[in-house]
Amino acid sequence: MTKVTFIENNGNRIEAIAEVGQSLMQVAVNSGVSGISAECGGACACGTCHCYVVGNGLVTLPTPDGDEADMIEFVIDPKANSRLSCQIAITPDLDGLIVHIPASQT
Amino acid sequence: MPLTSSDQLSFDPLSQAFAADPYPTYAALRERAHPYYYEDVDTWMLTKMADVENVALDKTMLRGNDDVLTAAERKAQQRKMNWHDMPHHERFVQFNLLESEGDVHDRLRKLVFREFTPGMILKQRGAIQAFVDKLLAELVGQNEIDFVEDFASHIPGHIIGRMLGVPDEDCPQLRVWSENVVRFFNVGCDDNDKRIAEQATEDFYLYLLDLLKLRETAPHDDLLSRMLAQKQDGLMTEDELIATSMLILMAGHGSTIDVLGSGMHSLLKFPDQRIKLRDDPSLIKTAVQEMFRYEAPLPYFHRFATQDCTVGGQYFTAGTRFGLLYGAANRDPARFDAPDTFDVTRSPNRHVAFGGGTHFCLGNHLARLDMDVIFTTLNERFTDVQLVDARPEYKSGLSVRGPKSLQIAWKEV
Ligand code: HEM
Numbered sequence: 001m002t003k004v005t006f007i008e009n010n011g012n013r014i015e016a017i018a019e020v021g022q023s024l025m026q027v028a029v030n031s032g033v034s035g036i037s038a039e040c041g042g043a044c045a046c047g048t049c050h051c052y053v054v055g056n057g058l059v060t061l062p063t064p065d066g067d068e069a070d071m072i073e074f075v076i077d078p079k080a081n082s083r084l085s086c087q088i089a090i091t092p093d094l095d096g097l098i099v100h101i102p103a104s105q106t
Numbered sequence: 107m108p109l110t111s112s113d114q115l116s117f118d119p120l121s122q123a124f125a126a127d128p129y130p131t132y133a134a135l136r137e138r139a140h141p142y143y144y145e146d147v148d149t150w151m152l153t154k155m156a157d158v159e160n161v162a163l164d165k166t167m168l169r170g171n172d173d174v175l176t177a178a179e180r181k182a183q184q185r186k187m188n189w190h191d192m193p194h195h196e197r198f199v200q201f202n203l204l205e206s207e208g209d210v211h212d213r214l215r216k217l218v219f220r221e222f223t224p225g226m227i228l229k230q231r232g233a234i235q236a237f238v239d240k241l242l243a244e245l246v247g248q249n250e251i252d253f254v255e256d257f258a259s260h261i262p263g264h265i266i267g268r269m270l271g272v273p274d275e276d277c278p279q280l281r282v283w284s285e286n287v288v289r290f291f292n293v294g295c296d297d298n299d300k301r302i303a304e305q306a307t308e309d310f311y312l313y314l315l316d317l318l319k320l321r322e323t324a325p326h327d328d329l330l331s332r333m334l335a336q337k338q339d340g341l342m343t344e345d346e347l348i349a350t351s352m353l354i355l356m357a358g359h360g361s362t363i364d365v366l367g368s369g370m371h372s373l374l375k376f377p378d379q380r381i382k383l384r385d386d387p388s389l390i391k392t393a394v395q396e397m398f399r400y401e402a403p404l405p406y407f408h409r410f411a412t413q414d415c416t417v418g419g420q421y422f423t424a425g426t427r428f429g430l431l432y433g434a435a436n437r438d439p440a441r442f443d444a445p446d447t448f449d450v451t452r453s454p455n456r457h458v459a460f461g462g463g464t465h466f467c468l469g470n471h472l473a474r475l476d477m478d479v480i481f482t483t484l485n486e487r488f489t490d491v492q493l494v495d496a497r498p499e500y501k502s503g504l505s506v507r508g509p510k511s512l513q514i515a516w517k518e519v
């Protein structure tokens with residue numbers, strides 16, 4: 001069981017129980033996180049699943065691969081902790097992950 | 107292919123009835139347990155959102171079947187589709203990033219992706235507004251217009267032309283070229299259409315070459331100049347540059363005109379929704395998203411399976427061709443509450459009018475911005491808009507959806 005918390009730009013917190021093997025984007029969409037519209041469905045082709053990973057998650061997560069890093073360059077307001085949630089696979093060691101939704105995606 | 111006895115369904119996408127309202131047919135297809143085999147084009151039709159999304163996202167499903175054909179089979183197929191003997195069309199229209207896969211596709215897409223990001227697209231807002239205001243100034247004295255021909259049809263050629271770097275006075279020509287190049291994809295295309303399509307491709311090619319020469323000595327802040335720099339850096343070939351320019355025009359031209367027409371028609375068919383949007387202009391984003399869902403202007407694309415697979419609960423072999431019916435998936439009750447209701451406040455609204463997967467529409471932010479500016483402006487300036495013809499005729503066929511014309515009467519505020 002992996003617990004994930006999404007924090008929307010207005011401060012609203014959405015806590016979700018993620019299944020191993022799902023993508024973080026799928027967890028967000030299923031939990032009604034409206035800032036993650038994930039328009040391309042998870043193909044690393046749109047950038048609308050952009051999020052900021054905070055805290056321990058940053059250390060635990062593997063670094064973005066080439067396609068993800070390229071797409072992050074194109075999103076609005078990219079930061080050092082920017083990730084595309086569709087490229088993050090849920091694993092048990094991500095338990096407690098905290099994710100902020102960018103202001104531009106409300 | 108064996109057909110089961112449940113295949114009594116009358117699926118005739120070229121019929122008048124289908125053009126008038128394809129949604130009952132889509133619903134009947136969607137309610138079947140398994141995909142429907144459409145013999146005329148040797149394609150399995152996918153209408154459920156889950157099946158459409160799965161195939162669109164599956165990296166083993168490709169737009170071309172080159173991987174599963176020999177060179178000779180490929181030539182034969184080209185001949186069968188009458189896609190041969192048109193050298194410029196073959197070079198610049200039958201090849202482009204939409205028709206390629208893997209590394210070639212990703213390289214070409216990434217080279218222009220920045221141009222289509224929200225921040226870059228937003229820079230066009232002022233130009234779109236100015237052009238719409240100018241068009242309206244010319245139309246305002248008329249109480250009745252054809253919204254498609256007199257208004258919508260002038261817009262995308264102008265806006266895409268500007269992005270590319272085509273001078274304003276040449277933009278009307280872009281519309282002619284674009285319509286002639288895609289004539290070849292029309293239902294019932296004949297040799298004359300083929301000749302016109304090839305000629306338009308050649309003319310557009312020669313025009314772009316001239317413009318590129320000008321940009322070589324004096325680069326502008328436009329897409330052609332930036333692609334030229336990429337070509338000079340060895341990142342893309344000249345043919346790829348030309349093919350990308352043509353694709354951008356072809357993909358964004360007719361589709362934008364069609365959704366402007368169908369979007370206006372939807373607002374007029376659902377007056378309560380029109381009033382809701384007029385009274386609260388901040389609903390424009392969800393309203394535009396709903397216009398795309400409700401009448402997907404490009405409702406049909408295909409993929410080839412490169413491996414044996416199971417789709418919609420049925421087993422298929424490599425080489426099978428699937429139809430992704432985006433317009434049908436957008437009315438799937440498994441995804442959308444009251445899918446046949448047009449609701450300008452619908453949210454979330456995860457539709458597939460722009461496709462999905464690696465070919466996800468590059469121009470979606472531009473298409474949305476056009477719609478946003480136009481419907482916001484119309485709502486501010488015109489209170490009383492009426493349909494003159496209660497049942498406007500829609501284009502026929504599976505691949506496009508939009509009214510041929512839309513006669514409306516309007517009064518300025
Ligand atoms: C107005 C409504 C539009 C709709 C409904 C639409 C829809 C689509 C769809 C469904 C696809 C994916 C095709 C597939 O699944 O095989 C696509 C791809 C594409 N669209 Fe659009 N489009 C629109 C406007 C535009 C505009 C305005 C442009 C550019 C100015 C554009 C450029 C492209 C390009 C370049 C691709 C190919 C992307 C790739 O292969 O990676 N589109 N579009």
Ligand code: FES
Pocket residue numbers: 025038039040041042043044045046047048049050071084085086087
């Ligand atoms: S969903 Fe499109 S990039 Fe992640």
